[in-house]
Amino acid sequence: MTNKSTAPRRTLRIAMNGVTGRMGYRQHLVRSILPLRETGLRLDDGTLVDVEPILVGRNADRLAELAALHEVPTWTTDAAAVIADPSIDVYFDAQVTSRRAAALTAAIKAGKHIYTEKPTAETLEEAIELARLAQNAGVVAGVVHDKLYLPGLVKLRRLVDEGFFGRILSMRGDFGYWVFEGDGQPAQRPSWNYRAEDGGGITVDMFCHWNYVMEGILGPVRSVTAKAVTQIPVRWDENGREYAATADDAAYGIFEIDGGIIAQINSAWTVRVRRDELVEFQVDGTHGSAVAGLRNCVAQHRSSTPKPVWNPDLPVTEPFRDQWLDVPANADLDNGFKLQWEEFLRDVIAERPHRFGLLSAARGVQLAELGLQSSERGMRLEVPEIAL
Numbered sequence: 402m403t404n405k406s407t408a409p410r411r412t413l414r415i416a417m418n419g420v421t422g423r424m425g426y427r428q429h430l431v432r433s434i435l436p437l438r439e440t441g442l443r444l445d446d447g448t449l450v451d452v453e454p455i456l457v458g459r460n461a462d463r464l465a466e467l468a469a470l471h472e473v474p475t476w477t478t479d480a481a482a483v484i485a486d487p488s489i490d491v492y493f494d495a496q497v498t499s500r501r502a503a504a505l506t507a508a509i510k511a512g513k514h515i516y517t518e519k520p521t522a523e524t525l526e527e528a529i530e531l532a533r534l535a536q537n538a539g540v541v542a543g544v545v546h547d548k549l550y551l552p553g554l555v556k557l558r559r560l561v562d563e564g565f566f567g568r569i570l571s572m573r574g575d576f577g578y579w580v581f582e583g584d585g586q587p588a589q590r591p592s593w594n595y596r597a598e599d600g601g602g603i604t605v606d607m608f609c610h611w612n613y614v615m616e617g618i619l620g621p622v623r624s625v626t627a628k629a630v631t632q633i634p635v636r637w638d639e640n641g642r643e644y645a646a647t648a649d650d651a652a653y654g655i656f657e658i659d660g661g662i663i664a665q666i667n668s669a670w671t672v673r674v675r676r677d678e679l680v681e682f683q684v685d686g687t688h689g690s691a692v693a694g695l696r697n698c699v700a701q702h703r704s705s706t707p708k709p710v711w712n713p714d715l716p717v718t719e720p721f722r723d724q725w726l727d728v729p730a731n732a733d734l735d736n737g738f739k740l741q742w743e744e745f746l747r748d749v750i751a752e753r754p755h756r757f758g759l760l761s762a763a764r765g766v767q768l769a770e771l772g773l774q775s776s777e778r779g780m781r782l783e784v785p786e787i788a789l
């Protein structure tokens with residue numbers, strides 16, 4: 402092992418905008434960058450990369466409080482100055498979606514490498530423009546594709562790679578939980594999520610995830626048929642004020658994937674959970690099936706598939722849930738957000754493209770946009786290929 406004190410060192414200064422928010426704080430600052438600040442990031446050639454976060458936001462008191470709590474020496478409310486600062490290597494954005502495209506555009510124009518939450522923009526046109534801008538500027542750009550780094554989905558992908566399923570027929574995804582309206586018990590998600598005019602909506606929020614999940618595990622998505630609805634029309638915000646929930650809070654999608662695979666995914670903030678995890682994907686193939694959640698994955702091979710016979714006059718004859726085998730991790734799978742950060746920062750140092758960049762993000766924005774159009778027009782829509 403290379404000795405930490407004598408190994409070659411580099412420092413990456415990372416401006417983190419939106420760290421007072423749920424995702425920016427919990428997943429990106431606390432679960433990813435602060436642990437990386439403790440250990441550094443060791444490259445293959447032995448170099449130790451130190452990461453130095455700079456907290457950026459709008460609320461000085463909150464930033465000062467977080468900076469003190471986590472011993473981060475630098476924070477600012479002046480995002481423009483941070484973007485113009487030549488000593489900053491990476492600009493990270495976890496602000497509300499509606500502020501993302503403008504902030505990323507400024508950072509790319511200033512020559513920063515960028516890492517960002519999804520969705521990258523509110524419209525496909527803006528998302529493509531960002532991808533083009535980053536490509537022309539030659540910066541390294543990464544977009545959070547966290548679900549693909551989750552232990553459950555890593556195991557599912559491994560089963561696909563090993564040919565476990567035979568010919569894959571379909572995927573069924575079920576995502577959601579009950580988000581409180583906010584009158585009695587406070588809501589557990591920010592109120593902007595439920596206002597279309599502030600960039601909210603479950604289709605915009607989740608279809609970009611589903612696009613890279615389907616693409617990364619099964620193949621590219623070729624068509625979408627969706628129905629997006631607002632099931633709870635009135636909610637109460639962070640200050641207890643009643644507001645009109647103008648955005649969709651449930652979306653039901655059917656997607657056709659290369660090779661004739663049919664995926665069907667329900668997304669809802671208006672359902673109660675009777676699953677093992679908050680999201681689950683079942684993949685069925687001619688030789689086997691598997692069900693993956695965030696952490697766990699179980700599988701059933703053709704050779705151990707029971708032969709139930711439909712008879713409503715009899716009680717259930719099979720312990721169906723017990724007939725699946727656990728798929729082991731066989732490795733230490735760290736927090737998915739942190740793993741992707743590490744990969745992205747290695748790409749920054751090597752100045753090579755990150756595998757989940759702005760074009761993949763644009764396809765996510767495209768699927769959300771087409772999903773909403775499909776819902777409005779009541780029809781199936783093809784997903785055209787995007788090129789820069």
Ligand SMILES: NC(=O)c1ccc[n+]([C@@H]2O[C@H](COP(=O)([O-])OP(=O)(O)OC[C@H]3O[C@@H](n4cnc5c(N)ncnc54)[C@H](O)[C@@H]3O)[C@@H](O)[C@H]2O)c1
Nearest residue numbers: 419420421422423424425495496497498518519520545591
């Ligand atoms: N990868 C994932 O699984 C995942 C999950 C949830 C949210 N997200 C994305 O992360 C981003 C942030 O979501 P969140 O749930 O952390 O939201 P949040 O409301 O908790 O945080 C939003 C952040 O943006 C800042 N902000 C800037 N301008 C604002 C404005 N005009 N109004 C309100 N806040 C403003 C806030 O100060 C805060 O730091 C969104 O783009 C969302 O799509 C990703």
